[in-house]
Amino acid sequence: MRRYFLPALKLTIVLILLTAGLYPLLIAGIGKLTPGKGDGVTVTHHGRVVGYANIGQKFTDEKYFQSRPSAVDYNAGGSGGSNKGPSNPDYLKIVQARIDTFLVHNPGIRKEQIPAELVTASGSGLDPDLSPAGALVQVPRIARLRGIPEEKVQQLVQDHVKGPLLGMFGPSKVNVLQLNIALDNIK
């Protein structure tokens, strides 16, 4: 092994400098040219930074569109899902409770209308999006509490739906933070 030790040691040092030193610095340099300058893209509302564009947040006030359940309570200092298995009885009780709570707070909505993402926790715990159905099902509640016509809120949701990539690939989605900011801006 001695024959290989010195070349191995020297090569290790060179590869460390290359892959852990230079390479990330190069990417950080290129990152300076991106929208968030490599620090992450933030969202400003009324002159104040209220969050990151890609990271979801919690809305407890019923006058706002609510995000998905989160296993980390939307604290992006960490991240994670519930890791509950599909047959876990305690987990299924939690889902049932979420359904019941939703029905209480959204009178007139039937169970079948509740999209799955509103009663299941996301993987990251920071999911910024809802499916269009997940936002639309909350429209009657928000319209009623804010005293705005339902059509207007519905239109707002439709305007914020991001379609599939190139119109062809992947699901449609609505960013909850941006939707709620727009909701606050309705006169």
Place this chain on the structure above:
Amino acid sequence: MNTEIAGIIATYALTLIIAIPLGSYVAKMFKGEKTWLDFLAPVERFIYKLCGINPKEEMNWKQHLKALLTINLLWFVYAFFLLLFQDKLPLNPDGNPAQSPDLAFNTAISFLVNCNLQHYSGETGVTYFTQLFVITFLQFVSAATGIAAVVVVFKALKEKTTTKLGNFWVFLVKTNTRLLIPICIVVAVVLAFNGTPTSYAGKDTIVTMQGDTVGVSRGPAAGMIAIKHLGTNGGGWFGANSIHPLENPNYLTNMTEAVAQTIIPIAMVFALGFFIDRRRFSRIIFGVMTAGMILLMIPTLIAEIGGNPAIAKMGITQATGAMEGKEVRFGPAATAYWSTITTIISTGSVNGFHDSTMPMTGMMELVAMMTNCFYGGCGVGILNYFIFIIIAVFMSGLMVGRTPEFMGHKVEAKEIKIAALVALLSPFLILAGTALSSYILSHHIGTGWATPPANWLNNPGYHGFSEMLYEYTSSNANNGSGFEGLGDGNVFWNVSTGFVLILGRYLPILGPVAIAGIMAQKKYVPESAGTLRTDTVTFGVMTMAVIVIIAALSFFPALALGPIAEYFSLY
């Protein structure tokens, strides 16, 4: 849902469009033929000179393995001590603590062997320094190790009779300079422009729209996420891996990362054909591997798009499939696609948590890792498949009553013994590990070294058993994904999986390299009408049968106790 299916078809098509020419490029590069990155040659010559390497010196298979093991041992020591003292090192803006010795042992091994099992969370368990100088570094060099090893096998298969199989250091350096780093730069730039952080700024604190104060972890992540996929490593910058909205911000990055992790494994299959000038042989292997992937993916897609039957019973329609542990921007189809890809090619990154997938999906994930050769990890996928080829050659030889031959060399007792040993190692490590953990769980619950704070299972019953089975399967396959509910941050799991990781990595590298090396030393027997042809569909089917029998027979009882039992309790 149609756009979601279109999305995964496009992802796979894009993968092939890149992987096939890449295979030709890889073959040319290792043959020393002209490629368009030849301008890097002076850089490489400078590296060889600096390190005292003579690039023209040819090694035999034993020397290759000695070089491989020496440098890997060095990397382990380096990584272990850095993790142990990371709190005292620079680039730690979040003030994260050092890793405990057992955790540092597990982490160092895990990244060294291209597994990336993570018994910590990226936000708190490592510093920017160790993320880059341990994890990113090992993600590059462990992938390069696998590729260098398979190139030794390529060389051995190409030559008639030889002991000269090229220079290990050259393979290692070229894999980095001409394959991994250039493609990684492209992937990292795509990620950076889609919102993945790249700067060295520490954790941010923000006040949300409704007034909550929360942290936002960041860091120079884009470069690491690129190599994590390209090198089939899989370890995430953040705890939630590629489910995290900064690690995988949108559908475009999701496609990019899915393509990045699959191109080298597929390219290596074609590279083999280009390298040894037997393209038909490569196409047959590719056919078998793709059939394996499709057989695993279809049940997964059906289960995930169909949703959780227990939630359906509550009256929820689940038009968007099973959403627990998934993200809206990917949807169930892309997550199902990813879960199959990441388990067959031993990446182990996730874009939806496997612990919350349906029982059928869980079983497909397990079987994918148990077979571990449908495309497989960087380099090692072919090595694993090579073992099954040798066994298939031997069995076919027995059936027709001829001395088994492969690529013009006799396959004799020694080679078969090595192949059988490697093939049986996986069932042994996985099943013995799971049995041991089940025993400890039922007899030593609450012991400090095993189960703090309490029971390490996050789910009861059959699913809990699957969590333990998954952890050892993932360790042995050097995959790195997990049923992450498992409380694995303790001495028992860190140490026991650590040893499974070492054995599950090095024996399946040593075995095939030894077999190929020994065969290449033998007298060349020209092909005749009596030779068993290995580039036919029949032989492909034979290999598939060997894979299915070894995986199905060995693991069926364990699968019956876990995902199969859960399936029948749920549907």
